[in-house]
Amino acid sequence: MKIELDAPNVGELEKKYLNQAVDQGFVSTFGPLISEFEKKIANYLVVDHAVAVQSGTAAIYMALYELGIGPGDEVIVPSLTFAATVNPVLYAGATPVIVDVDAVTWNIDPVKIKGAISKKTKAIIPVHLYGNPCDMDKIMAMAGEHGLYVIEDATESLGAKYDGKDTGTIGDFGCLSFNGNKLITTGGGGMVVGKDRDKIDHIRYLVNQSKDKGCPDFHSQMGFNFRMTNVEAALGLAQFERIEGFLGKKRNFREIYQQAFNNLAGVSFQEIRGKDRESSWFTCIQFAQDFDLVQFMQTLQKKGVPTRRVFRPLHEMPYLKEYSRGCADASKIYDRGLCLPSSTINEEKDIKEAAKIIKEAYGKI
Numbered sequence: 001m002k003i004e005l006d007a008p009n010v011g012e013l014e015k016k017y018l019n020q021a022v023d024q025g026f027v028s029t030f031g032p033l034i035s036e037f038e039k040k041i042a043n044y045l046v047v048d049h050a051v052a053v054q055s056g057t058a059a060i061y062m063a064l065y066e067l068g069i070g071p072g073d074e075v076i077v078p079s080l081t082f083a084a085t086v087n088p089v090l091y092a093g094a095t096p097v098i099v100d101v102d103a104v105t106w107n108i109d110p111v112k113i114k115g116a117i118s119k120k121t122k123a124i125i126p127v128h129l130y131g132n133p134c135d136m137d138k139i140m141a142m143a144g145e146h147g148l149y150v151i152e153d154a155t156e157s158l159g160a161k162y163d164g165k166d167t168g169t170i171g172d173f174g175c176l177s178f179n180g181n182k183l184i185t186t187g188g189g190g191m192v193v194g195k196d197r198d199k200i201d202h203i204r205y206l207v208n209q210s211k212d213k214g215c216p217d218f219h220s221q222m223g224f225n226f227r228m229t230n231v232e233a234a235l236g237l238a239q240f241e242r243i244e245g246f247l248g249k250k251r252n253f254r255e256i257y258q259q260a261f262n263n264l265a266g267v268s269f270q271e272i273r274g275k276d277r278e279s280s281w282f283t284c285i286q287f288a289q290d291f292d293l294v295q296f297m298q299t300l301q302k303k304g305v306p307t308r309r310v311f312r313p314l315h316e317m318p319y320l321k322e323y324s325r326g327c328a329d330a331s332k333i334y335d336r337g338l339c340l341p342s343s344t345i346n347e348e349k350d351i352k353e354a355a356k357i358i359k360e361a362y363g364k365i
Ligand SMILES: *Cc1c(COP(=O)(O)O)cnc(C)c1O
Pocket: 055, 056, 057, 058, 081, 082, 084, 085, 127, 153, 155, 156, 176, 177, 178, 179, 189, 190
């Protein structure tokens, strides 16, 4: 038995679809599977339009670019997230404003957003961290009041619902990632989804080097090479067929951990609002006191349980420090938080075993 942290779950079905792409002779940026994959995801999310791109990072960048966000503009992001949320803001030449997260949900704190809005603010990028939906009603209300765009970083929350609506479909754009450790993978890939057909179509044009339809050797504006390939889409279609199974497993893993740690003093879980359905991309816990987390992780690793720290808050990175607005809670979660084995390769018994080992090791510190 080997307990996996976040390894992708690929097998026979993926081989079948990949062979299909090869047999069709479409392994690069032409091919029928790309739009098929876009349609599948759009239907699944109940969103009107979707365009496949090379990564989640590219998806966020293209959303910003399409909205005309650039130098002189400010974009509000949470501190507790992966660097791929904020780097596109810098690519765009805009200024990130990094705010603190809520201590219990770990998501961007609407109160902190409010305090960070200025005349220069153009957009908010809420991140549904580890598959836990942000408080979108408050965020959308504030955005409406101040005329701001909302780009949802839904790269970790495919399958999660906010008050019945899929995450990624509430703001102006939703950005998905199909990186190797995400709920479903295309190897590396992403998608921008949204309600505005013209904008999504325009992104599709931009990511294909802005090639004019009728006249492919003519480029009416600067373009990008951020297209998804047919081979990647083949992988995505196979994975998509298994999405409900993956979600069921991950949610079950969360329940197993919650049951196991039910009476464990000093351990709490990232809190999910009652009306929401999380995707449980990762189940994460937080300890109530400071102790040597790295040593604890090494102990667990030796016993066959791989874990990962939560994201290092953005404001702790030297190149981002100047954009921070005080993010004490993000740092506290980083100091005391842990991501538990959540790969869908694991079976129920593996997770039960992992929970038992973690509990025992925690009892000894
Ligand atoms: C994975 C991820 C992204 C984008 O990732 P890519 O590797 O570029 O697909 C963006 N934001 C967050 C929070 C992520 O976890």
